[in-house]
Structure formats: structure tokens, C-alpha cells
Amino acid sequence: MTDAGRLPVVRPRARPATAQGPHDSLVDLLDRLIDRGVIIQGDLVLAVAGVDLVHLGLRIALTPATESIRQQ
Amino acid sequence: MIHLYAFVAEPVIFDGLHGLDGAELDTIDCGAVHAVVSRHEQAVSPERDAVLDHGGVVEAVSSQVPTLPVRFGSLHADTAALRAAVGEQQAELADRMQAVAGHVEFVIRAPVEQMATVAPPPADGGRGRAYLEGRLAMERAERAARDAAKARLHDAVGTLAEQAAQAVEVDGPRGPEISYLVPTGEAPAFTAAAATICDGTDLVVGGPWAPYTFAAGDPGG
Numbered sequence: 039m040t041d042a043g044r045l046p047v048v049r050p051r052a053r054p055a056t057a058q059g060p061h062d063s064l065v066d067l068l069d070r071l072i073d074r075g076v077i078i079q080g081d082l083v084l085a086v087a088g089v090d091l092v093h094l095g096l097r098i099a100l101t102p103a104t105e106s107i108r109q110q
Numbered sequence: 111m112i113h114l115y116a117f118v119a120e121p122v123i124f125d126g127l128h129g130l131d132g133a134e135l136d137t138i139d140c141g142a143v144h145a146v147v148s149r150h151e152q153a154v155s156p157e158r159d160a161v162l163d164h165g166g167v168v169e170a171v172s173s174q175v176p177t178l179p180v181r182f183g184s185l186h187a188d189t190a191a192l193r194a195a196v197g198e199q200q201a202e203l204a205d206r207m208q209a210v211a212g213h214v215e216f217v218i219r220a221p222v223e224q225m226a227t228v229a230p231p232p233a234d235g236g237r238g239r240a241y242l243e244g245r246l247a248m249e250r251a252e253r254a255a256r257d258a259a260k261a262r263l264h265d266a267v268g269t270l271a272e273q274a275a276q277a278v279e280v281d282g283p284r285g286p287e288i289s290y291l292v293p294t295g296e297a298p299a300f301t302a303a304a305a306t307i308c309d310g311t312d313l314v315v316g317g318p319w320a321p322y323t324f325a326a327g328d329p330g331g
Contacts, residue, residue: 067162074179074325
């Protein structure tokens with residue numbers, strides 16, 4: 039049984055500074071959140087015929103958002 | 111449905127930190143690593159704020175315990191499905207976590223503007239030759255802009271990579287960029303050095319962030 043009293047405690051932190059900073063930097067952060075980081079094989083649970091609908095939907099939703107950030 | 115944020119080395123207690131849509135955060139034992147997750151009735155809408163909230167969880171966790179960031183959009187049906195997906199990768203994930211633990215990521219990018227200065231091909235496609243010449247001119251102009259941006263970037267950053275544990279160059283959609291993996295304790299000095307380099311230029315500095323670019327093992331690949 040794990041001793042919960044000895045487990046690390048994680049508390050909220052302010053959002054990455056760039057999330058409230060220069061818009062171009064926010065775009066770079068968004069790029070990382072959706073294009074980088076570990077991918078776990080088998081995470082394509084919402085897929086049909088090999089097309090990853092989760093990521094596909096994400097792309098569609100994010101394109102106008104990031105473009106609007108750049109245009110502000 | 112389980113939304114996956116990151117992997118950590120051991121279970122953690124979340125005190126006041128919540129996941130997407132305010133969901134409770136939890137850790138799931140996946141063997142050599144523990145997954146940071148939240149549970150949802152259905153897939154979270156992939157909007158900008160949701161992506162940033164995902165990033166907020168990753169940043170909070172990675173700033174306090176060794177963490178391997180996971181790309182937004184990793185969904186699993188349940189605990190068993192997640193454990194099965196992690197499966198034989200758990201040892202490799204633990205190794206990667208050790209490699210990036212105690213580090214943050216910065217980026218310096220040379221923006222490449224869209225090729226608005228070159229006349230686009232006729233909207234109706236035009237005659238075949240005119241269309242192809244138009245496309246060729248656009249591609250040449252974009253290549254020249256990217257080459258110039260890359261040279262500008264290299265000239266500016268100089269030996270900055272010597273202050274990083276690792277640096278990788280990526281020709282990204284918004285222009286060439288160099289990502290730096292920097293020990294957390296040296297982040298303030300790196301921030302100052304990067305600001306000095308980019309001051310008065312069009313170069314964009316980002317970070318410090320969790321080491322997304324270096325989490326996947328082969329960031330240049």
C-alpha cells in the first residue's frame with residue numbers, strides 16, 4: 039500500500055508566461071501542444087479506416103484560431 | 111473516456127489543480143511510469159482554450175516533478191485500454207522522462223511571412239503553363255525566404271547552443287526554428303541571453319515550457 043502522505047503534491051501554477059505574452063510565442067506553444075510531445079500507440083480511439091478523427095478535428099478547429107491570433 | 115496529459119515517475123496528489131472542463135486529475139499506474147489523466151463522458155472539444163488548459167496541467171506538473179509531456183489529443187477508452195497502449199513502451203517512456211527531467215524548452219524562430227508579394231496563380235487555374243509558372247515562382251520565393259530566414263537565425267544565435275543540453279533545428283511551418291533543452295536552473299540565464307540575441311530583430315523567443323520537442327526521442331526526425 040502506498041503511503042499517500044509521502045507522495046509529491048502538485049499544485050496549480052500560472053499558465054506559461056507566453057500564453058499571455060506575444061502572440062507569435064503563443065502560436066509556438068500551441069504548435070508544441072498539438073504537434074510534439076509523446077504519442078502513445080493506440081491512442082487513435084476515434085479513428086475510422088485509419089483516419090484519426092480526433093486529430094483531424096483538432097486541426098480543423100485550431101487553424102482559424104491560430105490564424106486569428108497572428109492577425110490580432 | 112480518459113484524457114492523457116503526461117507521464118510521471120510516481121503517483122502524485124493534486125491539490126487544487128484540475129484538468130480539462132474542471133475534471134479531477136488522477137494518476138494511473140502503468141508500470142514503469144504513471145499516467146496523469148482526467149476522465150470525461152465524451153471527447154473534449156479540441157478548442158484553443160482546451161489545448162492551453164492541457165498545457166497548463168503539463169506545465170504545473172512538470173515544474174514540480176519529473177514529467178514526460180504527452181501531445182494533446184491522446185484519448186483512451188478506459189484504464190485497461192491505456193495500460194494496454196502503454197504496454198511495452200513503459201521502459202522507453204521512463205528513459206525519456208529521465209532524459210528530459212529537470213529541463214525546460216525554449217525556441218527561437220525566424221518568422222517567414224506568407225508569400226503575399228508574389229502573384230498567386232489565377233483563381234481559375236488559367237492556362238496550364240501560366241499556372242505552373244505561377245506556382246514555380248511562389249515556391250522559389252518561399253524557398254528563398256526560408257533560406258534567408260535560416261541564415262538570419264544562424265547568424266543571430268551563434269553559440270547559444272553551448273548553454274543548452276541539447277538543441278535541434280526544425281524547419282517549421284512558420285519558419286526555421288531551433289529548440290533548446292535547457293536545465294531548469296539555467297533558464298533565467300538562457301532567457302536573458304536569448305532576449306539579448308533577439309532584441310531589435312524579428313526573431314521570436316518562446317519558453318520556458320515543458321520539453322515537448324524533446325519528449326518524443328527524435329526531435330529532428
